[in-house]
Amino acid sequence: MLSQEYVTKKMEEWPKHYNPAEIEPKWENLWLSKEYWEKVFRFDEKSNKPVFYIDTPPPFTSGELHMGHAYWVTIADAIARFKKLQGYNVLIPQGWDTQGLPTELKVQYKLGIPKENRELFLQKCIEWTNEMINRMKTAMIRLGYRPDWEDFEYKTYSPEYRKVIQKSLLDMYKMGIVKIKEGPVYWCPKCETAVAQSEVGYLEKEGVLVYIGFPLKDGGEIVIATTRPELLAATQAIVVNPTDERYKDLIGKTAIVPIFNKEVKIMADEAVEKDFGTGAVMVSTYGDPQDIKWKLKYNLPSTEIIDNKGRIKGTGILDGLTVAQARQKMIEILKEKGYVRRIEKIKHNVLSHTERSDCLSPIEFLTKKQIYIDVLKFKDKLLEEYKKMQFKPSRMSYYLEEWIKSLEWDWNISRQRVYGTPLPFWYCDNNHLIPAKEEDLPVDPTKTKPPYEKCPYCGLPLKPVTDVADVWIDSSVTVIYLSGFYTNKERFAKAFPASLRLQGTDIIRTWLFYTFFRTLMLTGNVPFKQVLINGQVLGPDGSRMSKSKGNVVSPLERVNEFGADAIRMTLLDASIGEDFPFKWDNVRGKKLLLQKLWNASRLSYPFIHGKNISKPNYLHVLDKWILIKHKKFVKKAIEAYNSYDFYIIIDELYNYFWETVADEYLELIKYRLFNEDQSALYTLRRLLKDIIILLHPIVPHITEEIYSRLFGDKISVLLEELPNVDDIEEDNEAEKIGDYVKKFNSMVRTSKIKNKMSIVTPVNVKLYASNEMIESIKKVENDVKITLKINSLEYIPSQDREEVVIEKAENQPMGV
Numbered sequence: 001m002l003s004q005e006y007v008t009k010k011m012e013e014w015p016k017h018y019n020p021a022e023i024e025p026k027w028e029n030l031w032l033s034k035e036y037w038e039k040v041f042r043f044d045e046k047s048n049k050p051v052f053y054i055d056t057p058p059p060f061t062s063g064e065l066h067m068g069h070a071y072w073v074t075i076a077d078a079i080a081r082f083k084k085l086q087g088y089n090v091l092i093p094q095g096w097d098t099q100g101l102p103t104e105l106k107v108q109y110k111l112g113i114p115k116e117n118r119e120l121f122l123q124k125c126i127e128w129t130n131e132m133i134n135r136m137k138t139a140m141i142r143l144g145y146r147p148d149w150e151d152f153e154y155k156t157y158s159p160e161y162r163k164v165i166q167k168s169l170l171d172m173y174k175m176g177i178v179k180i181k182e183g184p185v186y187w188c189p190k191c192e193t194a195v196a197q198s199e200v201g202y203l204e205k206e207g208v209l210v211y212i213g214f215p216l217k218d219g220g221e222i223v224i225a226t227t228r229p230e231l232l233a234a235t236q237a238i239v240v241n242p243t244d245e246r247y248k249d250l251i252g253k254t255a256i257v258p259i260f261n262k263e264v265k266i267m268a269d270e271a272v273e274k275d276f277g278t279g280a281v282m283v284s285t286y287g288d289p290q291d292i293k294w295k296l297k298y299n300l301p302s303t304e305i306i307d308n309k310g311r312i313k314g315t316g317i318l319d320g321l322t323v324a325q326a327r328q329k330m331i332e333i334l335k336e337k338g339y340v341r342r343i344e345k346i347k348h349n350v351l352s353h354t355e356r357s358d359c360l361s362p363i364e365f366l367t368k369k370q371i372y373i374d375v376l377k378f379k380d381k382l383l384e385e386y387k388k389m390q391f392k393p394s395r396m397s398y399y400l401e402e403w404i405k406s407l408e409w410d411w412n413i414s415r416q417r418v419y420g421t422p423l424p425f426w427y428c429d430n431n432h433l434i435p436a437k438e439e440d441l442p443v444d445p446t447k448t449k450p451p452y453e454k455c456p457y458c459g460l461p462l463k464p465v466t467d468v469a470d471v472w473i474d475s476s477v478t479v480i481y482l483s484g485f486y487t488n489k490e491r492f493a494k495a496f497p498a499s500l501r502l503q504g505t506d507i508i509r510t511w512l513f514y515t516f517f518r519t520l521m522l523t524g525n526v527p528f529k530q531v532l533i534n535g536q537v538l539g540p541d542g543s544r545m546s547k548s549k550g551n552v553v554s555p556l557e558r559v560n561e562f563g564a565d566a567i568r569m570t571l572l573d574a575s576i577g578e579d580f581p582f583k584w585d586n587v588r589g590k591k592l593l594l595q596k597l598w599n600a601s602r603l604s605y606p607f608i609h610g611k612n613i614s615k616p617n618y619l620h621v622l623d624k625w626i627l628i629k630h631k632k633f634v635k636k637a638i639e640a641y642n643s644y645d646f647y648i649i650i651d652e653l654y655n656y657f658w659e660t661v662a663d664e665y666l667e668l669i670k671y672r673l674f675n676e677d678q679s680a681l682y683t684l685r686r687l688l689k690d691i692i693i694l695l696h697p698i699v700p701h702i703t704e705e706i707y708s709r710l711f712g713d714k715i716s717v718l719l720e721e722l723p724n725v726d727d728i729e730e731d732n733e734a735e736k737i738g739d740y741v742k743k744f745n746s747m748v749r750t751s752k753i754k755n756k757m758s759i760v761t762p763v764n765v766k767l768y769a770s771n772e773m774i775e776s777i778k779k780v781e782n783d784v785k786i787t788l789k790i791n792s793l794e795y796i797p798s799q800d801r802e803e804v805v806i807e808k809a810e811n812q813p814m815g816v
Contacts, residue, residue: 002606002674010606014709018598020563020591024144024701031146040084040716043091043148045491052088053495054080055479055528056147057503057511058095058156062102063132065139067537067545067571067582068504070555073145074568075534075576075644076502080147081697082641084718091495093152093482094140095161098129099420100471101191101356107419115418125419126157139556143564144700152482156421156474162442164481165474166424171522173425173435177374180425180433180465184285184292184302185368185412188353189310189323190361193416194370196470197409198510199355200363207348209277210331211341214238217254217263222247223341225277227348229334230326231284233260233315236300239281242268247280258339259317259330267298286365288351289408306364308416323364355510371414371423371433371465375517379404386516388526389501392644393577396508396533400516403509411514413470420468422446428455428462476514479527501528505535505577532644535579537571542581553582565699566590572646572698593653594702597695600662601688601706607673608685609710616678622780623683624731625738626665629656630687631725637694638722646698657691664742671786690723740776741784747804748788755806762789762809768798 030036056076059069080092107113107124115121133155147153154161172178185194210229213221224238235257240247251268271290272281283294285302295302305314312318317333318326334340353359382404391397414423422444424436432455436443440451445464455462479498484491503511512531519527538544539551546552555567562584569590574580619627633656640648665687672680689711696703696717707717714720744767752759765788767774774795777784785793791809 002676007606011602014602014605018595018702020565020701021560023705024564027701027704028141028144032141036716037150040718041146041148043151044089047089049087049089051091051494052083053091053483053498055498055501056092056094058097058475058478059136060097060100060102061129061132061136063135065136065555067553067555070143070567071537071571072502072504072534073140073143074571077145078572078646078697079500079644081700081718085693085720085722087721091152092147093154094147094149095154095478096133096156097471097475098155098157099474101193101417103128104417104419118418121418129157142556142559144568154481159442161481162421164477164486165421165469166436166441166443167438167486168477168480168518168522169424170435170438172373173433175521178371178433180369180371180427180431182369182431183367184365185370187364187366188359188361189308189364190359191353192308194368194412194414195353196412197407198513199353200351201354202349203352203354203360204347205350207346209344209346211278212258212334213339213341214255214258217256222250222255222266222280223278224280224282226282228284228287228327229330230312230318230323231287231305232257232330234284234303234305235262235264235282236285236295237264237283237298238266239269239272239283239294240266240279241270241272241274244274244279259333259337269294292365302367304367306366310364370412371425373411373413375411376407379407382517385520385526389528390530392530392532396577399508400512403513413473414465414467415470417468420471421474423465423467423469425465426450426462427465428458428460430455430458430460432457434462472510472514475511476518479515479519480522485523497526498528499530501531503533505533508533533577535577538579538581540581540583558584562587562591563701565594565701569650569698573650574647576644593658594699596658596662597702600666601710603666604684604688605710608681611681613678613682613685615682618679620679621734621737622668622741622783623679624734626661626687627683627728628731628735629660630690631728634690634694634723634725641697649698653695660742661687664745668783668787693717693720693723737776737779740773741780744777744784745788748806751804751806757808760789762791763806764792764809765790766794766796766805768796768801768803770799771797
């Protein structure tokens with residue numbers, strides 16, 4: 001029998017309070033050590049274990065790890081750790097989306113480096129990028145994130161990654177789907193670059209609807225309504241609906257564009273909305289996507305009057321003005337000349353650069369020579385093939401399907417920037433596109449001679465493509481790059497398709513779609529088996545986090561106070577795909593739960609540490625009861641991990657661990673632990689070890705610390721296996737007895753509180769209950785009497801009454 005003195009002394013070896021600020025960085029440093037990498041975290045190229053490959057998002061290198069990053073980092077890390085425990089050879093990479101406009105703007109305006117000094121500019125872009133990566137990586141590590149940094153960290157600007165990007169473009173060129181074309185493109189005047197359809201969307205803005213009288217050549221007028229009077233000089237036609245009785249006699253006639261005196265035809269097209277404005281529309285090249293459709297359909301001429309910076313050109317009266325300034329001036333000129341019939345203030349949808357929240361500038365359509373990848377002709381194939389990927393939540397597949405259906409343009413992949421992947425092509429004035437030689441990759445056409453002296457198709461001189469690739473060209477080859485499609489056929493055979501793509505809802509139509517499209521084209525297969533789409537982390541007020549709203553919460557703001565594990569638990573305590581608010585009060589609650597786990601482990605330490613306790617031939621009925629509950633917990637937890645329902649595990653931690661193991665079972669077996677009862681010791685050790693292993697993916701720091709103190713069989717929990725509970729037998733009688741004991745204990749404790757007694761006050765108890773409950777309690781009477789400090793226990797059978805009546809006992813109960 002163990003003495004109280006021995007137990008107290010042993011417990012002094014274990015700190016009373018869990019201190020995350022001290023313990024968590026210790027484990028983060030250990031996980032980064034060479035020993036832990038080689039034994040625990042390294043992806044083993046030679047292993048015969050099944051591969052589980054997670055295609056993790058490469059965040060743009062802004063330098064700030066926001067709560068959205070923290071959320072997917074936590075999900076990725078939890079899945080990777082669980083899959084290691086499940087016996088997989090886990091490939092969890094981490095990359096950085098390094099190239100793009102935000103970095104260019106920082107270098108240009110914050111560092112004051114002009115783009116014209118190209119070499120210095122690019123050098124400073126890379127320096128800035130690496131500084132931002134270091135900041136974000138440090139924050140990720142502090143959250144307990146442990147990908148295979150050593151072998152599978154990548155930067156999209158690196159030569160080895162760039163080579164794969166360019167090789168993929170050459171392969172698509174060989175398929176005949178990469179082309180150079182001149183035509184209208186989505187253009188962002190603020191960013192001064194072309195953008196893709198996936199990067200634009202409609203924003204509701206205030207505007208004006210101007211009713212303008214167009215004189216008819218044969219006399220009279222037709223009144224059109226437009227939100228873009230500044231585009232009058234680019235007007236090519238007037239269109240009305242063929243069923244509109246107001247204009248049937250005018251179809252085919254000629255109108256005169258006010259101010260510019262240009263003759264245009266009045267045409268009929270069913271796409272005109274009769275109920276908007278006057279039902280007569282001016283077609284300008286280009287005001288909106290519908291103008292482009294009409295231009296192509298009717299072979300109308302094109303007049304470009306907006307330059308790269310969004311200023312008017314070639315009109316003689318508006319030149320040099322911004323679009324907004326030109327709109328106001330044109331209205332004034334039209335009023336002065338008597339062409340304005342009326343003006344209405346309206347709210348309307350304006351096509352804008354929505355993919356960048358710090359831009360949101362209205363989009364213009366400019367005529368440019370750009371490089372495209374054919375997409376539209378593959379729509380049917382894409383709509384069929386995406387079904388091979390399993391989505392979590394399943395409803396998220398709808399958004400990918402709808403995006404594919406909505407595609408109207410091929411993918412414009414060229415960007416008028418400096419810091420990006422060079423497009424490996426040259427071209428001639430006849431629009432022949434000439435690829436680089438594969439053995440020369442990676443190349444920069446602006447620095448490298450073309451593979452031919454002149455165009456092999458027409459003999460004209462070759463010019464380098466000076467534009468760089470769309471950033472989604474970079475990130476859409478993550479699966480191809482990491483699985484070793486071009487570089488490691490052995491790994492590719494094991495790891496492709498990737499087991500899981502992890503990402504947010506906001507990049508379904510960009511990162512998900514482009515990776516799906518490109519991988520399908522290049523490999524003939526879908527890129528992933530499963531796609532996990534997480535929701536958004538909202539501010540404490542329930543709205544989207546925004547600096548302007550003042551509701552942004554940094555994941556590291558109070559990490560040393562509450563701990564990374566408590567933050568991880570809070571982030572995972574939501575159903576995947578749902579948006580949820582982040583509140584520090586919730587983190588505080590999770591820290592209390594972790595302290596409960598710490599306390600239970602500390603309490604158990606003197607009894608089970610360093611002891612090899614085998615399963616006894618006889619198990620106490622209460623040990624049987626808790627093992628049955630444990631079996632249900634283990635199975636439910638593993639099932640939840642397999643379906644990525646982390647919140648179920650956290651919920652079960654309260655229901656099973658806190659309320660049943662910690663509050664009931666530990667109290668019931670204390671006296672048997674002092675007596676070194678093998679049934680109790682075996683059961684407690686098994687419960688705690690299984691719980692630590694199962695909780696490790698969610699709360700890795702505290703579980704490593706408890707494991708090392710309590711068990712320490714291996715250097716990491718991750719070298720253990722998932723609990724196997726097949727040997728735990730179902731025992732309805734034992735489960736019934738244990739459930740009644742839990743109920744009885746609650747009744748006695750509640751009664752003591754009502755009678756303003758201490759929990760440790762000795763009492764006499766009368767139990768009014770059914771015969772079944774009474775017989776159950778009798779079988780473990782000694783356990784409940786010792787646990788609850790009961791001197792005498794009287795049973796009173798009752799079919800309609802279930803309660804306890806207590807009174808303070810004169811004497812200390814036996815065995816206490």
